[in-house]
Amino acid sequence: MQTGVMPQQTSDPIEAYSLVEMDGAAILVVDGTSADTAVMAAAAVLGSRLRAYRQPVTIATNPTAGQGVFFDRTTRTVNADSAAHGPLHVDGYMMYGQAYPDVIFLLCSEQAPNGGANFIVDGLRLLTTLASDPAQRELLRFLCQYPLEQSSPTGVQVSGPIVDRTAGGRMAIRCHQHQRFPENKPIDAPHKGLLDGWRAVTSAAAAEAPRFRLRPGELLCLDNYRVFHGREAYTGTDRLLHRIWSWTDTAFGTPDPRTADGRADDITVVPW
Template sequence: MTEASVVPERIDTPQEARAAISARGAAVAQGLHTEEDALAFAAEVLGDKRIRLGRQFEASMRNHQREAAVVDAQPVDERGRKRSFGKPGERMTAHNDGFAFGDYAPDHLFLWCKRPAESGGDSFLVDAWKLTELLAADPATADLAEFCRTVDIDHSEPNFAQSTYAPIVRVVPSGRVQARYHPYLAPVPGSTRPADADMLARWNDTVLHVRDTGPMFRAEAGEMICVDNYRLLHGRDGYTDPARELYSIWGWTTDAVAVPVQQLDIVEPDLAGLTG
């Protein structure tokens, strides 16, 4: 299943980035020495399809500690699920950015590296769509692929319910493919399908296996990882360098299922404010 891991090629122009994202889901842009450079490059990648683009959050140890403290104080939900931002020294769970917001998650993600960690913090990418194709090709796992494609599940985070449900894998109205994972996936409330929880556990184990056995790569200062956030999962290895600094930039295009009217808050997701 490690064939679903992606190590993106390094490119120089927005046109090359767009082509690489279309072909493999990601690219690494070089020579972006300021956040303004990064935003301008991302805008050109999205081109005429761009609707919304902007910095979402600062991925640094100081910001992580501040936000994690708020999340740690949030209660366990009625299913026993508890939100956690983890610890910088731990390998991050694979995920699509903005998963708390369901259909309003960005369809593009840009991770601009201002300063890498002295050691650790390397990135990984998993093509979740390709992963389900590999599962479908193996008789031993074809049932899991079918589940991912056909059964509605709850994509919400603990205590922040979403109003709609959908399969893990789908083709969105624009024709783009979407395949999702995060650690809080759950059966739809009131589901009468007893096997759903077992299937979700298998999907969880499969994603973790690919994350932990696939290759990683390093983004250097002035480089930006450009990602199809619908198709690819991402994350980074643990690090301890307090000077590491990376910025997450979210982009929505005309291909997106839905576009929020305001900046989203990942610490306390305001799902009621998505449409104003």
């Protein structure tokens, strides 16, 4: 089964939501490339489901090559490492722990001259593939039941299985480079082998997933509980995107706006 996703395009926000429900991803073509455009388009896609969103964050490029990635809180800018291949991941687990955003948006403002292609892996299809293979029973059991550390060492602590469920029963599948065994628990070889197996399966899926380059005015919409995403390295320093993290009525929860990121204005709670 093909687990990579090539997101379908539309200029209708309601259709974009339908596509996200069907495929886990969509591209909404919008009229503009500003952060405000991204906020308005995200709200139009989610409609009355929207409960909260984080103020836009700019994804730019670290002008100093080789310095890696860093977040500038003053300008709300992620300075990406253009030389690095961005590994497959879900967003927001470091900052929000279990209450990580369930729908995320990336509006392309400027694309790189070369490279910078995105790729998406459908976690749900990946699980279905594993479930259909009798040889993968132990891996599937591990994914659904074994509690792992699910944040970065400096992030909001959270432990849980890779395949989790909200109180309302929505499945949430996590994939990121920080998934690891709890420090207070001895690691046995079979379980280590299963985590290595999950990494191998997701790496292979990432390698096979189709690549696509967002163009200015294209808003990538992702079900962050279902699909994993990454991007290729790129050239130049002009690549620019606006990112919106959002929480709907079926997310694990919404972040407390008084404490999230230490900024009272970082999270906007939508009255409903």
